[in-house]
Amino acid sequence: MADLSGRTAVVTGASRGIGAAVAEQLARHGARVIILCPSSAQGHAAAEAVRRRVGAARVHSVACDLAELDRVRKAAGQISGLVGGRLDVLVNNAGVAGLAPTRSSTGYEMHFAVNHLGHFALTGHLLPALLNAPQPRVVNVSSVLHWLGRCRTDRPHLPRRYHRWPAYFDSKLANLLFTQGLATWARTRELPLRAIAAHPGLVNTTLGSSALHADGRHVEARLLEWMQARWHSPSQAAWPLVRAATDPHIASGEFLGPGGRWEWSGPPVRVRAARRARDADAVERLWRLSQQLTDHAFPPSGRPAGREPYP
Numbered sequence: 001m002a003d004l005s006g007r008t009a010v011v012t013g014a015s016r017g018i019g020a021a022v023a024e025q026l027a028r029h030g031a032r033v034i035i036l037c038p039s040s041a042q043g044h045a046a047a048e049a050v051r052r053r054v055g056a057a058r059v060h061s062v063a064c065d066l067a068e069l070d071r072v073r074k075a076a077g078q079i080s081g082l083v084g085g086r087l088d089v090l091v092n093n094a095g096v097a098g099l100a101p102t103r104s105s106t107g108y109e110m111h112f113a114v115n116h117l118g119h120f121a122l123t124g125h126l127l128p129a130l131l132n133a134p135q136p137r138v139v140n141v142s143s144v145l146h147w148l149g150r151c152r153t154d155r156p157h158l159p160r161r162y163h164r165w166p167a168y169f170d171s172k173l174a175n176l177l178f179t180q181g182l183a184t185w186a187r188t189r190e191l192p193l194r195a196i197a198a199h200p201g202l203v204n205t206t207l208g209s210s211a212l213h214a215d216g217r218h219v220e221a222r223l224l225e226w227m228q229a230r231w232h233s234p235s236q237a238a239w240p241l242v243r244a245a246t247d248p249h250i251a252s253g254e255f256l257g258p259g260g261r262w263e264w265s266g267p268p269v270r271v272r273a274a275r276r277a278r279d280a281d282a283v284e285r286l287w288r289l290s291q292q293l294t295d296h297a298f299p300p301s302g303r304p305a306g307r308e309p310y311p
């Protein structure tokens, strides 16, 4: 991996799991890293853990609940100040899964609100800082389970018939549709920003099982934990994300994941997305909806002004 000295990176959801491993790898190779997570205490602890393991690492933390769009705007301002107005890499990794029916304070279904909408808003608000870097990139973290997702732009609010896992699958499909939308948005404005998607395979974290416990579904949670214990470690799973964030040969719009059987684990390689993740109509619908719900997080004209396929 190249030396990342002089580069700055934000990793969301880096207080634990895969995000923490990504933050550590980027810091280990010289990047200045900002950890974004909901709790400032956990953010400080995660930053301290990276410093302890990596030595002279420059790691900061910013507290932000991605479900709170006002908070996301403020966090973006705080991050821009910390990085001196120039951000090289944004890794949109934070995620929730397996939640009981829950709405964000702004009324959106929680998987959609955190996994997609909060990241859409964060990316839009960080755009000025990203565009001050010579070769900025945004990495959106999806899942192999996006194959089971649907683009349901007609129901961003909690639907009457809610199922926790399809809601997660849909949000992971949204991560890929957003990647295509952002790649198009940047390309049509001739901006150097690259939008890249990555998925980590199946990973031994507490994603999903903690939500099931919180909802009193202990048997289901234990079954999931039994499977999770057999999946690969966050530090191995981080590699497709780290490669997406750093490899100069990866182009905008590409998708990386582990190269082993069924993409569950293995070395980071280019992988195929479901046809639904490349549906131009769905890309545009999701972009328009996200713009509307975030009060136009992306300025209609980028820099320089160009053709605007998604006003």
Ligand SMILES: NC(=O)c1ccc[n+]([C@@H]2O[C@H](COP(=O)([O-])OP(=O)(O)OC[C@H]3O[C@@H](n4cnc5c(N)ncnc54)[C@H](OP(=O)(O)O)[C@@H]3O)[C@@H](O)[C@H]2O)c1
Residues within 6 Å of the ligand: 012, 013, 014, 015, 016, 017, 018, 019, 036, 037, 038, 039, 042, 064, 065, 066, 067, 092, 093, 094, 095, 096, 097, 114, 141, 142, 143, 144, 199, 200, 201, 202, 203, 204, 205, 206, 207, 208
């Ligand atoms: N684990 C897998 O097998 C797997 C497979 C495919 C894709 N992925 C994807 O990989 C990413 C990371 O998953 P993981 O397994 O590392 O999960 P994890 O261990 O549960 O970590 C999730 C991270 O997201 C943060 N987060 C949760 N809600 C948030 C919110 N509202 N605002 C800001 N941050 C929030 C958490 O912060 P707190 O600690 O404060 O809650 C934590 O730092 C997710 O996007 C997930 O969909 C995971």
